Amino acid sequence: MKRIKAGIIGCGHMGRNHISTILNNCRDEFEIVGICDPEEKEIKIAKNLFNNTPISCYSDYKEMLKDKGIQAVFISVPNFLHADVAIAALKAGKDVFCEKPIATKVEDVYRMLEAKEKTGHLLVIGFELRYAEFYQRMKELVEGECVGRPVIAWCKEFRGPFLPKVNNWIQYRDKSGGALVDKNSHHFDLMTWFLNARPLKVCAFGGTNVVRVVNTDDEVEDNACVIVEYEGGRRACLLLCMFSPETSDYGLELGIMGDRGRLETDKEQKALHFWMREKPEDIVWNLEERRPRYLRKSAHTVYNVSRLDVEGGHFGFLQEHKAFHRAIEKGEVPLTSIENVVYSTLIPIAAEESMRTGKVVEIK
Ligand SMILES: NC(=O)c1ccc[n+]([C@@H]2O[C@H](COP(=O)([O-])OP(=O)(O)OC[C@H]3O[C@@H](n4cnc5c(N)ncnc54)[C@H](O)[C@@H]3O)[C@@H](O)[C@H]2O)c1
Secondary structure (H helix, E strand, O other): OOOEEEEEEOOOHHHHHHHHHHHHHOOOOEEEEEEEOOOHHHHHHHHHOOOOOOOEEEOOHHHHHOOOOOOEEEEOOOHHHHHHHHHHHHHOOOEEEEOOOOOOOHHHHHHHHHHHHHHOOOEEEOOHHHHOHHHHHHHHHHHOOOOOOEEEEEEEEEOOOOOOOHHHHHHEHHHHOOHHHHOOHHHHHHHHHHHOOOEEEEEEEEEOOOOOOOOOOOEOOOEEEEEEEEOOOEEEEEEEEOOOOOOOHHHEEEEEEEOOEEEEEEOOOOEEEEEEOOOHHHHOEEOOOOEEOOOOOOOOOOOOOOHHHHHHHOOOHHHHHHHHHHHHHHOOOOOOEHHHOHHHHHHHHHHHHHHHHOOOEEOO
8 A cells, every 4th residue: 555645734623633543543544744834833732743753844835735745635724715725735736635615605616626627636525424334324225215215305403602713713704604614514415415416596594693702793603594405306404503502412413304214313322213114105194094104114223333433533534534545546536526525515605695695595
């Protein structure tokens, strides 16, 4: 296996997660040769992770990109900087892993797609949940006979406020793109993956009603309801609350309802449950029995999460590093190559616009 020389751009919370995962579990795949962050404090904490092994440190990513020995970079900077940093890295000849969301503006998403096309280098986005066995099993079940034809997807995320970030960038809509873009791009990505259809229109309502951190007009929303209309009569709905006292995994639920069955996550139990009718026509109302003829076929725990699945604190985090390496070494197309996950970000950008204008927004 070829060991790829890598640079880390952005050494805050997520950059350090990448460093630790590589140092602890992907040493055969990557060798980190440089780290970059304009904040001295963040560089210092990151440098300590290397236990006195010499490492080149940069405050300007453009300087780091001049190092011809660096073949790949991991970008974990605030969302509004993703496009400029990723494009510069692609143009410098690097294969790029960029954290989610893709960007905060539609034009930046397209600029990144174009740069990837033109340079021919990899541009992989950090939607690690797609690499988690848990969600891969869910995808398999949707593609099998479990739900029949998928019609509705839903996601409920009830959680507490965002963790503090360097200079509080995440609390400002112009820097993070808003809570729906930053956080729920993960869930719009999964729902679109499961429904396997093109999203057409989005409408959303939301606001900042409880959580105040930076107290500006630009503060990210703390609650929202979003509806997405897909081609082929498929729909998705997302409900976000960021002031829930609930802090366990129970706060996140995802589900898919098809013409044949229902599949949903149970993150507290680390399980997937599904219910399925024997025959599609069983959905009619039976007057004699005074209930719909609904045949509960199964309610199964079908999957239990392994320790490795939550490495780095996120389902699929370790696997996404291994997949990035396979893409570089073997040319495997990664599940989260930018063109495969483009709606993850275009949907919540449209939802943010809908919240502000009160209009239904089309996805072009
Ligand atoms: N995949 C996930 O589940 C997940 C989880 C958390 C965060 N993220 C993403 O990771 C990215 C970083 O988030 P974070 O939580 O680490 O934030 P953070 O604030 O902890 O770290 C961001 C770092 O980027 C640095 N930075 C700013 N401008 C830079 C520049 N020009 N060059 C180099 N470094 C620069 C900051 O100084 C800071 O150290 C964001 O895009 C975020 O959405 C992804």
